[in-house]
Amino acid sequence: EVQLLESGGGLVQPGGSLRLSCAASGFTFSSYAMSWVRQAPGKGLEWVSVISDSGVNTYYADSVKGRFTISTDNSKNTVYLQMNSLRAEDTAVYYCAKFSRLGELSFFDYWGQGTLISVSS
Amino acid sequence: SYVLTQPPSVSVAPGKTARITCGGNNIGSKSVHWYQQKPGQAPVLVIYYDSDRPSGIPERFSGSNSGNTATLTITRVEAGDEADYYCQVWDSSGDHVVFGGGTKLTVL
Numbered sequence: 001e002v003q004l005l006e007s008g009g010g011l012v013q014p015g016g017s018l019r020l021s022c023a024a025s026g027f028t029f030s031s032y033a034m035s036w037v038r039q040a041p042g043k044g045l046e047w048v049s050v051i052s053d054s055g056v057n058t059y060y061a062d063s064v065k066g067r068f069t070i071s072t073d074n075s076k077n078t079v080y081l082q083m084n085s086l087r088a089e090d091t092a093v094y095y096c097a098k099f100s101r102l103g104e105l106s107f108f109d110y111w112g113q114g115t116l117i118s119v120s121s
Numbered sequence: 122s123y124v125l126t127q128p129p130s131v132s133v134a135p136g137k138t139a140r141i142t143c144g145g146n147n148i149g150s151k152s153v154h155w156y157q158q159k160p161g162q163a164p165v166l167v168i169y170y171d172s173d174r175p176s177g178i179p180e181r182f183s184g185s186n187s188g189n190t191a192t193l194t195i196t197r198v199e200a201g202d203e204a205d206y207y208c209q210v211w212d213s214s215g216d217h218v219v220f221g222g223g224t225k226l227t228v229l
Contacts, residue, residue: 035218037164045156045164045207047218059216062122095163105170106211106218107154111163 002026002110004096009115012086016119020081022096022112029077033099035108036070036081038092038117048094049081052102064090086119093117123212125221132227133198141224143191143208151210153191155184158223159204167206168193195226203228 008020022034035050049060049070058070069082079096093116097108126144133139143153153171156164166175168184171191181196195202208221 037218037220044205044223045158045209045220047220050218061217100169104211104213105152107152107166107169107209108156108164109166109169109175111165113163 002098004098004110004112006094006096006112006115009094009117011118011120013121014087014119016086017082017084018086018117020083020094020096020115020117022079022081024077024079024096024098027098029072030074033102033106034070034072034079035097035099036079037095037097037108037111038090039095039114040089040092043092046092050099050102051079057102083117086117088119091117091119122215122217123210123219125208125210125219127206127208127221127224129222130225130227132229133195134229135198135200137198139195139198139202139226141193141195141206141226143193143221144189145191145210146189148189148191148210149187151186153184153186154209155193156207156209157202157204158207164207198226198228200228202226 003025005023036048051070067085093114095114096112098110155168157167158164171186172184183194207223
């Protein structure tokens with residue numbers, strides 16, 4: 001059974017930093033791309049970032065490019081999201097999601113339960 | 122950047138058929154995927170590759186994609202289908218994932 005367990009959420013001041021973790025199990029982690037998707041309170045889904053199975057290729061939404069960094073540790077089956085220079089508009093539930101493949105046919109076949117980030121003074 | 126447009130809301134009576142659209146420029150040339158999200162829960166994949174259903178998703182859920190519109194169809198709608206539904210594609214021009222704005226399905 002595929003499981004994705006996010007951690008690291010919480011309250012942070014504007015301009016601060018936070019690192020999210022997502023521990024994966026139930027599949028061969030190193031064979032799949034992984035992604036982060038967020039959802040602001042009462043709003044729709046917004047894609048944040050994706051990392052290829054090899055960890056070589058990373059892609060970011062324009063709204064987070066230059067501030068957020070996605071990475072993986074295959075020895076721990078974990079994907080991370082380092083978030084710097086946080087803004088109030090980054091307040092959201094952040095979901096970790098397994099990506100079927102990178103490219104035109106890609107979709108999210110499994111999702112974690114999400115972790116809430118609140119950016120406020 | 123590529124934009125997906127969904128109606129904010131769709132209402133349907135129990136037992137009837139709901140159709141949720143997802144509009145995009147020549148979306149028929151892309152692979153469209155659909156997610157169901159109930160309040161307080163993570164999204165769940167209900168349709169991938171335009172019309173394929175993951176295991177465990179009822180046959181009442183189907184999808185189509187042609188021209189500038191993709192459609193999620195739910196037949197014999199039940200109260201438990203009430204949720205937000207999102208379409209999604211991969212925008213190869215920018216190597217981005219794109220979501221539609223979401224449609225709230227209300228079962229009357």
